[in-house]
Amino acid sequence: MSAHVHDHERSAAISARVKGLIARLEQRRLTSEAELDSTIERFLLNAKVQNGYRIVARAWRDPGFRERLLFDANDAVAELGVDLSYWAPVRLRVVENTPKTHNMIVCTLCSCYPIALLGPSPSWYKSEAYRARAVRDPRSVLEEFGVTLPAETAITVWDSTAEARYMVLPMRPPGTERLSESDLASLVTRDGLIGTALV
Amino acid sequence: MTYEAGAPVWTRAQRQNGHTRLPAYLRGKPGVIVAEIGVFPLPDENVGEHKSGRRSRLYTVAFQARDVFDDAADDQVICADLFEEYLRSSP
Numbered sequence: 001m002s003a004h005v006h007d008h009e010r011s012a013a014i015s016a017r018v019k020g021l022i023a024r025l026e027q028r029r030l031t032s033e034a035e036l037d038s039t040i041e042r043f044l045l046n047a048k049v050q051n052g053y054r055i056v057a058r059a060w061r062d063p064g065f066r067e068r069l070l071f072d073a074n075d076a077v078a079e080l081g082v083d084l085s086y087w088a089p090v091r092l093r094v095v096e097n098t099p100k101t102h103n104m105i106v107c108t109l110c111s112c113y114p115i116a117l118l119g120p121s122p123s124w125y126k127s128e129a130y131r132a133r134a135v136r137d138p139r140s141v142l143e144e145f146g147v148t149l150p151a152e153t154a155i156t157v158w159d160s161t162a163e164a165r166y167m168v169l170p171m172r173p174p175g176t177e178r179l180s181e182s183d184l185a186s187l188v189t190r191d192g193l194i195g196t197a198l199v
Numbered sequence: 200m201t202y203e204a205g206a207p208v209w210t211r212a213q214r215q216n217g218h219t220r221l222p223a224y225l226r227g228k229p230g231v232i233v234a235e236i237g238v239f240p241l242p243d244e245n246v247g248e249h250k251s252g253r254r255s256r257l258y259t260v261a262f263q264a265r266d267v268f269d270d271a272a273d274d275q276v277i278c279a280d281l282f283e284e285y286l287r288s289s290p
Binding site: 091093108109135136137138139154155156157158159160161162163164 | 220221222224236237239242257259261264267268270271272274275276277278279280281282
């Protein structure tokens with residue numbers, strides 16, 4: 001059986017469990033379909049990758065913000081109106097790429113991801129291949145994403161195993177000194193915030 | 200036992216039945232405390248029917264990838280967030 005078919009079967013099994021759970025909660029009048037829908041809608045309305053882009057652009061333009069972001073990311077992103085405590089008190093850490101260190105984010109145990117800053121995660125982030133290989137051989141994984149790092153750049157992989165979430169602060173591309181914050185934001189990519197792209 | 204940033208630690212080597220947030224690949228490995236993140240419910244004891252309600256200190260721990268995987272690059276680092284229960288001050 002291919003891994004693909006296996007994944008489908010497993011996600012079908014999880015869907016069935018979730019449906020069963022919802023039915024029980026509704027039976028006991030602990031929640032309703034309408035309440036669930038509106039909660040998810042409200043969350044997803046604010047959980048988008050543009051939050052991540054704005055945070056990076058601000059950090060590139062404003063050294064004080066960058067410093068606060070690296071010191072206490074929860075406080076710093078709140079300045080931009082991004083609230084990470086919607087469902088659970090999650091700690092956010094932003095890790096900065098430098099010529100010496102490239103950072104990459106993974107969740108080997110499941111699929112922890114800063115949804116509030118990046119929106120829903122891409123399917124490859126949840127794949128067993130990415131989760132297993134990112135910690136063991138990140139340089140080859142990056143090559144497959146089309147990223148070749150200089151030999152002198154070391155890689156740090158952050159495995160989000162518990163209550164903290166991570167976002168990468170990419171290096172500001174050269175020649176962007178005159179760009180406005182919104183122009184800078186448009187240079188940033190989702191993969192850059194996970195560390196599988198340079199920007 | 201609490202740990203300061205910079206303290207050398209070892210992760211628990213034994214396999215544990217039931218839920219844990221100590222990934223198997225990080226069992227019995229030497230690392231260094233990077234920072235304390237906060238105090239959170241210990242997932243190992245807060246799943247299933249018998250929840251202890253116990254909370255535990257959570258740390259970011261840095262590992263030389265070479266200490267974790269024989270074939271890893273010399274200059275690679277792996278950081279993971281691990282609860283105090285998973286850590287020891289000696290092997």
